[in-house]
Amino acid sequence: MKIDFHVHTDRSVDGVHRPREMVKYARNVGLDAIAITDHNQLFPWNEARRLSKEFGIVVIPGIEGGNFALGKHWIAIGIRDRPVIKKICDLPKIIQDRSGLAIAPHPYTRLGYDNYADLGFKVVEAFNGTEPEASRKVCHTRGISEVTGSDSHAAPMLGFCWSVVDACETIEDILESVRKGFCISQGTRVPFSRCLHLYGVYFTNRILCRPASMLYSLYEMAQSPCKTEEGEIL
Numbered sequence: 001m002k003i004d005f006h007v008h009t010d011r012s013v014d015g016v017h018r019p020r021e022m023v024k025y026a027r028n029v030g031l032d033a034i035a036i037t038d039h040n041q042l043f044p045w046n047e048a049r050r051l052s053k054e055f056g057i058v059v060i061p062g063i064e065g066g067n068f069a070l071g072k073h074w075i076a077i078g079i080r081d082r083p084v085i086k087k088i089c090d091l092p093k094i095i096q097d098r099s100g101l102a103i104a105p106h107p108y109t110r111l112g113y114d115n116y117a118d119l120g121f122k123v124v125e126a127f128n129g130t131e132p133e134a135s136r137k138v139c140h141t142r143g144i145s146e147v148t149g150s151d152s153h154a155a156p157m158l159g160f161c162w163s164v165v166d167a168c169e170t171i172e173d174i175l176e177s178v179r180k181g182f183c184i185s186q187g188t189r190v191p192f193s194r195c196l197h198l199y200g201v202y203f204t205n206r207i208l209c210r211p212a213s214m215l216y217s218l219y220e221m222a223q224s225p226c227k228t229e230e231g232e233i234l
């Protein structure tokens with residue numbers, strides 16, 4: 001299966017297209033599954049199931065959390081409730097206990113691969129479609145599985161990179177295959193022109209047409225429900 005493990009919709013303050021548009025586009029560019037990982041918002045399971053049925057691809061509910069001011073992010077997929085954590089090193093076990101998967105996203109420009117490994121993450125986003133170090137890959141060391149996330153914030157950014165996962169078409173089976181390391185990264189970085197497209201659409205789609213929705217996303221993000229009690233992610 002071709003799977004993109006890191007996708008944003010307009011429920012993120014910096015995303016532009018609705019979940020339905022993202023899933024439809026993902027299907028049209030040949031992806032078999034995507035994880036929707038909006039900032040600080042867990043994608044609802046019933047909505048994911050509905051979209052899966054409508055478009056015939058697997059939609060994995062997820063969330064990207066962390067201390068955004070410090071640029072320290074984490075992703076959790078396949079969980080049913082938003083996690084409350086005290087320290088980032090607690091996160092992998094909390095997510096695992098909920099049958100989900102904790103992923104260290106874009107590790108090069110954030111904490112660094114080794115730091116995430118030290119924190120107990122068993123899965124790292126070895127290939128991120130939109131960051132400068134995206135083409136570098138980590139070695140299969142320390143027993144950490146690699147996944148690919150395009151980090152798309154607009155539909156046309158989808159379909160350039162993905163993980164090939166040896167799994168049946170269920171969320172549980174996909175997560176289990178990733179845990180076992182049955183996945184490889186393929187594709188290229190998202191072209192710069194597609195990233196530029198995002199800014200154009202952002203201006204018309206969010207700032208001009210739907211300022212209220214943008215302000216609401218900003219408010220949600222400011223609430224930062226996934227940060228620690230101390231206000232720090234580490």
Ligand SMILES: [Zn+2]
Pocket residue numbers: 064073105106
């Ligand atoms: Zn991030």
Ligand SMILES: [Zn+2]
Pocket residue numbers: 006008064151
């Ligand atoms: Zn992201």
